[in-house]
Amino acid sequence: MIYTHIAYAQSECEGNIGCAYNKIMESIPHADDWVCFLDHDAMFTTDDWTPQLQHIINKNKDVGAFGARTNRVGYSWQLIGNIDIDNHDITYHRKIGNHLQSRYYDQLSTGATFEIPNSKTSKFSGRLINEPRFSGTLILVKKKTWSKIGGFKTTGFLEVDDDFRKRLSEHNIKFAIMDGVYVYHWYRADDPYKTSAPMLNRVRTQYTKFSQKNKFDLDKITLLR
Numbered sequence: 001m002i003y004t005h006i007a008y009a010q011s012e013c014e015g016n017i018g019c020a021y022n023k024i025m026e027s028i029p030h031a032d033d034w035v036c037f038l039d040h041d042a043m044f045t046t047d048d049w050t051p052q053l054q055h056i057i058n059k060n061k062d063v064g065a066f067g068a069r070t071n072r073v074g075y076s077w078q079l080i081g082n083i084d085i086d087n088h089d090i091t092y093h094r095k096i097g098n099h100l101q102s103r104y105y106d107q108l109s110t111g112a113t114f115e116i117p118n119s120k121t122s123k124f125s126g127r128l129i130n131e132p133r134f135s136g137t138l139i140l141v142k143k144k145t146w147s148k149i150g151g152f153k154t155t156g157f158l159e160v161d162d163d164f165r166k167r168l169s170e171h172n173i174k175f176a177i178m179d180g181v182y183v184y185h186w187y188r189a190d191d192p193y194k195t196s197a198p199m200l201n202r203v204r205t206q207y208t209k210f211s212q213k214n215k216f217d218l219d220k221i222t223l224l225r
Contacts (some may be wrong), residue, residue: 001030001033001034002033002034002035002036002050002053002054002057002140003024003028003033003034003035003036004035004036004038004050005024005035005036005037005038006037006038006039006040007020007021007024007037008020008040016154016155016160017152017160018151018152018153018154018155018160018163019152019154021037021139021151021152021160022151022152022154024037025141025143025146025151025152028143030143031142031143031144031147032142032143032144033142033143034053034057034140034141034142034143035139035140035141035143035146036053036138036139036140037136037138037139037140037141038137038138038183039136039137039138039185041185041186041187041188042070042137042138042183042184042185042186043090043183043184044097044181044183045090045093045094045096045097045098045182045183045184046094046097046098046101046182049101049181052101052105052106052180052181053140053178053181055105055106056106056108056178056181057140057142059106060108060176062174063108063174063175063176064141064142064144064145064148064168064173064174064175065139065140065141065142065145065164065168065173065175066108066138066139066140066141066175066176066177066178067134067135067136067137067138067139067140067175067176067177067178068137068138068140068177068178068181068182068183069100069109069177069178069179069180069181069182069183069223070135070137070138070182070183070184070185071083071085071093071096071182071184071185071187072085072185072186072187072189072196072200073135073137073185073187073196073199074135074193074195074196074199074200075133075134075135075199076199076202076203076224076225077109077110077177077224077225078134078135078137078177079199079203079224080096080100080182080221080222080223080224081203081206081207081210081221081222081223081224082206082207082210082214082217082220082221082222083096083207083216083221084207084211084216085200085203085204085207086189086204088186088189090184093182093184095218096182096218096221097182097183097184099218099221100179100180100181100182100221101180101181101182102180103180104179104180104223105180106178106180107178107179107180108176108177108178108179109176109177109178109179109223109225110176110177110225133162133165134161134162134164134165134175135161136160136161136164137183137185137187138181138183139161139164140178141164145168145173148171148173149164149167149168149170149171149173150167152164179223203224
């Protein structure tokens, strides 16, 4: 069973989103159930994402948690290229979402990790960096996984997703990005995060150069690394 939630850190959690995630996870009845957390400013872009998530889970029983592709976060391995990240027309993003679902339905891609020192790459790891990174616009996690890693951190509001990624790594639990699941993310487009600006500017610059020579073409969308 997959339970989908948009979590909110109510007063009893004192503004801590990890606390809210934990309270939801505690309410899930079975260890083999999954929870799909979606940010309040994000949305799925296809009609049949639930059976797609279930298919991916069933096909990859050794993976304990997943993330998704999106339009605006600070980490390249969750982004796609040759799209206009400043376009917030939902019709535009639904076209992208349906295209990615059709082309990459159950394909998994790498997330940043450091669990394999001195190695260039592996099936579930991309560029090796000093700390794990992950933007939890969408977090798909098994209750058994949540229990094994000791839950989400319960101090502060920010970096809960980075800490979650670190806990997965410390417990040698596989993690992957679902290439065929595309989530539209508003991501404070009216007041952008300064920490994400360098990455988004690089994506924006790449698109500007691309669009000067090409019309928008779904077949020319790329998966960034």
